[in-house]
Amino acid sequence: MAIPQAEAQPIGFLDEEIAEFRSNRDLIKEHLDTTQRLLTESFSKALSPEFSAKLKESLKFEPVRQKVNQLYRGNQTGSSDSSKPCIIIVGQTKSGKSSFINELLGGTFVAQSQSPCTARVTRLTYSDRIYVLVRSKTGEQIGDVQYLEKPTIEEDLVKLKDKDRENKELISSTVEAGIKCEFLRHGIDIIDSPGLNENSSLDSLTLGAIDSFLPIIIYVIDSNTGITVAVQNDLTRIKQTVLGAEVFYLVTKMDVSKDTEQEANQTAQEIEEEKAERVFSKLQSLKCISPNETKEKCSKFLCVSCWKVRGFRRKKELMIKKNKLDPKALKEMENSKWVRRFEEVKTRILKFAQDQFRNLIVSSGGGLRRIQSEILTLFMDKATNIKESNLRKKKALYQIKSLEQEIHKQSKSIVEKNRDELLRQAGLFFAERKPLILDEVRALKYSESVITADMSRKDIEKKCVDEIRALINDRIIASFCDFLKDGALRTCQNEFDRLKQVVAEYEKNVKQTPTYQVLKKTLLVGYSLSPEEVRPGCLKYIIIRIKTFVKHIFKNPRLVFSISKPIQDPNWKEYQAEKYVEAMSKENLVECLITALIEWFEMCHSEFLDNIASSEQLVESCMKLTEKERSEIKTLYPRVARLHMLTMDVISKYKYRGFRIDTEGNLGSGAQGEVFRVLNESGEPALAAKRIVSDEPSLDDIATEVYHSSVLKHENLVHVVGVRLHKSKSDEKRWTVEIYMELMCCDAWNLMQRHRLPVRQRLKIGLELAKALQFLHSSELIHRDVKLANVLVSEDLRQVKLSDFGLMKSTGFVNRTLVGTPIYLAPELVRGESYHTSADVFSLGIALWYLFEGTGKRHPEYVEIMPSVGAILLAGALDCRPTRLPNMSDQPDQLWDLMESCWSGTPDSRPTAKAAVESLQKIVDSLES
Structure with a gap:
């Protein structure tokens, strides 16, 4: 197995991670409490009893509340910080677990023997002064603190006599040891748990230890015995105890003796590869590891030889003791395969721990987002109805x-x-x-x-x-x-x-x-x-x-x-x-x-x-009465959308950590803000981000845009995947909002100005735009700013996506406000009349005219001669329409007929977006043939 060079994490990095985790955990809980309070207080007062009852019946807060509460797990084994995360070592062999713990910490801290298991949970935490004490199940200290010269925890302190193993008070007590160790300075404790499948009391204790902390679970597997039935039972019970728990699989005793090589007639490397492959394949068959993973790149699978590392450590200690440190020999040992592998283990475990914090926040935040999304969906449906x-x-x-x-x-x-x-x-x-x-x-x-x-x-x-x-x-x-x-x-x-x-x-x-x-x-x-x-x-x-x-x-x-x-x-x-x-x-x-x-x-x-x-x-x-309720819903909607955006912000901190906006990679600009490339951790373009500087009141509109564009998933809609909010230091009432979305090449308007595309290619863009509108309208949404500048295309022109949902509204929320781009506006909007989804179809008709024109340099006659935006609006209201282009005579009449029907002055006579899709599909197909 190839061994990548590990980049050691700086001391204390996990402390910062834990502090950030606690801060974001508190934010998730705060957003959950606020959402639930809105339901029980504001919603009940403002909405009809029937609709309030439907909301309460539909929204399942309890599972989300349980997930959030898991972030505040109580400590049943005596920690002074109940939410301090711990690496919990579980496995079938005591010697395998103890050896790993000792080498991870770089010394002999846990006694090693061939006895089946420890009888009490042992917790190792960082301390400048070495000590050992015993705590009760409730965390109270039992007896005096023992200060030690050497950091080894005597086995007699951990192991109980047979007659004491049924004593619930004794068996539930915890041995706590303070050790001065560099690894523990990362801000995480280590738990050596009793083994499973020995007796019910010990099983309960082990599973209780796993479920009592923010657990980073490491399961130690003996490569010689592999995945036994007992191991399979362990893994099943762990997953049942901590739902959604991730486990790091550490395969030990990978070293191969010369006798084994000769007996198997294989090289040590071949035998090691077989051992690793056997365990990895079995874990995949048990669905513990994704079938798409490889053992070389899997982040939660690694093979080590603790004995080899232990031998290196002892040789080094002996050199130091004899004051005969040989730099060349030391470097050779440090570069040996298993020593380098163990350094990789340390880095991988810390990274695995970091990922667990991320998963906990993303999972609990995701559950809360689903509830908030469901509220907003119910609001939209109710207002529309x-x-x-x-x-x-x-x-x-x-x-x-x-x-x-x-x-x-x-x-x-x-x-x-x-x-x-x-x-x-x-x-x-x-x-x-x-x-x-x-x-x-x-x-x-x-x-x-x-x-x-x-x-x-x-x-x-x-x-x-x-x-x-x-x-x-x-x-x-x-x-x-x-x-x-x-x-x-x-x-x-x-x-x-x-x-x-x-x-x-x-x-x-x-x-x-x-x-x-x-x-x-x-x-x-x-x-x-x-x-x-x-x-x-x-x-x-x-x-x-x-x-x-x-x-x-x-x-x-x-x-x-x-x-x-x-x-x-x-x-x-x-x-x-x-x-x-x-x-x-x-x-x-x-x-x-x-x-x-x-x-x-x-x-x-x-x-x-x-x-x-x-x-x-x-x-x-x-x-x-119903209009009053609709008005109340319109008032409550932005508050829930704001909570949804704040929850999404917490999740995005973790999902897009290490991503940064490339301020030199400006992709475009609009009325709201500028769009930039976003570089991933490797510095490669991965996303696009719209950066908006906003005051406090405008955040509600942005929150609504973020909600719509993040929950709507369609191949012809730009999907928002994250959002970050940054409060201005100089003015706390101003925010910078970064909306992360799919990275596309450019918009259709600029594309036409740069390249002369075939007419079929251009009309296909119109077809994809119509498909986007069909989906939006089927979801009871009106885009209200359909124009070619908001239609994005991929570099290979195979993907066409409608973007910019800043003006989009549910049909139940629209009023008579004049919004949009003048040239594309339907006359009923200009006249201040009520309107529906057909207003988008009008804009589609104008977009089709521009697409057919093909250069982006020519406008309809009434636009060319108009001196101002107001005049263009007036012309639209007076039923001025584009004229038929000269080269349109070479095309089927169906295209011009479709355009005319789309921009009809009577909204009810315009085709639906679905009908426009069907017509455009026939036109595009006819051009191909």
Whole structure:
């Protein structure tokens, strides 16, 4: 195995790392507390109970809280600093562990023997004066401190007698040793743990030691025995105890004797390679090490020979003791393979420790970021739903009123249009019913109360006429009800059914709101004329009108005539009946029916107007409440976005440590700030960074940009990977924000000015831009500054990405603010009207015109002649548009048609970004063929 030259870490570097870790750990906890406090206090007060409950139900704070609490692990083994990190040595062989600890520290500190394991946790910490003491499980000192001349911890102090191994107090006590050792001055302690799989008490003690600190776990593996079942069980239990724990795998006893070489008929190097490969492959198969790693480059795998290093150390100590230090021999020993390897071990362990601090912060911070992102996503969704719901309600109210008005007009025209058919049916009704009524009148027997002895002839005749009238009245009304049910109203039924179908179709698109209930009540019931569905009130009203009509006829003075025949004469009765029935002609009956129906529809319409007015008030009140909540969400959103950015800043400190901005590598500049190359630890360009100098209030807008651009992942969007915030020393209210993002070559605008690209290549850039907009719009986001200067391309032109999300807004948050680049602005923005995602499509159309023009040196005519930005805006508002370029005649008409439809003055008539993608794809494909 090749041994890279190790660069030793300076003494105390880990102290600085630990101090920074503690500071950032506290920041993560502070941001977590603030986020949770917002949820329990501010959110509950500002938002509706339903939405607050949904937030609390959706957000899982407890797992994140547990992760953050792990950064503050309590000390169960007696450390004076409960959060001090420790290297915990675990393994199956005591001699392997103890040998490694001794050589790591450069002396004989831990007793070495072949006994299975230690019986108590031993903690080695730095001290100018050597001491040993015992602490209880709670950290209290037991007995006196022993100050030693030699730093070796006697085995009798660590190892307990067999009878004491079941004593919980004794076995849970910790041996603490203070040692003056250069390695420990890096600010980290070493824990020698009992072995696993001996008994339950010792297992609990070992696992407790692992889980009680900020652990840097080193598992020592004997290369001769390899990965045994016991080792596999150890590794499984460690990972179960400390979720997400990383383990450094140290393979010891790698040296090979000459006897072994001869017996195996292999060189020592070949045998060592086989040992290393066997252990490494097994660890990969157990998923302890990534399958993509190699043992030469794996940062958490190393093979050593502690015995060889120990031999070198003792020879050196003997030379010093005899005052016979041979520089040449010393240099030769220092350059020997295993000595150099052990120096590499020290550096690797310290680097591994450093990586663990990074992983702890990145992991806990990442969990908090996910919660903050989920809050912001829920906010965006809720605000968008409120806005769209209110727009739908307004639109639905208008549509409902328009639909009812139209159907009300149709209902009256339908009744009037069927007058002839109603007359025909009424004629049939009279032809059928009149003989029956006359027969009943002829056979009429007056009641005894009609004639009395003291009545005059005139009074008797009047009483008889009244009884005849009552009979005819009852029969006509009863017959007329049958007439309505059996025929008259059926003539309009088919046309009214078509109206009902219109309402039924409308019902699919209208939610079950109180307003819709008004619509349904009035249209589906009020305008229904079928006997089985007709509302009882409608039929009752018509019958009352008919009764009134009949009574009116009977009271008409023209019908009063002299009676010259005896009252018992059947012909006289029939004559009276004939006169009354003739007075009720079919024309009069039909007129009465039509009048009654139209009056009924007018009553329904009037009722609808009253109810819809109440519904409008209800909707308006509801909209005010939801708009208030949307306003509160808009206020809370930047606060959460700021917390998200602060959390991301803490994570970025670790993820991009050693990265620096190349101030000489300026990639461009814009309204917000300048963009530079970012060099990695090796000094190679790795990222780009937008540097913005901001005041305190503007940080909210930047935080929103950082959030959107960091969570949105799409092949056509520039992805922000980190952010750093630096407060100005001279003015604490000013900040320098560095937004780290993917490194791209240049923007499409500059690219066109530098190179004359084929038209297909340029339109393909437009296609990728449209894909970016399609993704944003599907996420309910509006970019609001679509232009070629914000479209970045890679050096090979294969990647095209939309950038600069500083003006991007959720559709639920947009207002009528005028933002963007004048030439690309949709007219509704310029006019201060409400707008939606179609405003980006307008800008896409302008971008396509520039892409087709191809040089970036020519503008639309109305832009060329305009003296100012204001004039350009005015021209856009007045529907000035680019003209068709001369060379566009050689291209398909579909391209010009697409441009024109994109910059249509009517937002709803513009294509969606998805439709634009489909059209552009066909155009690009046609140019290729």
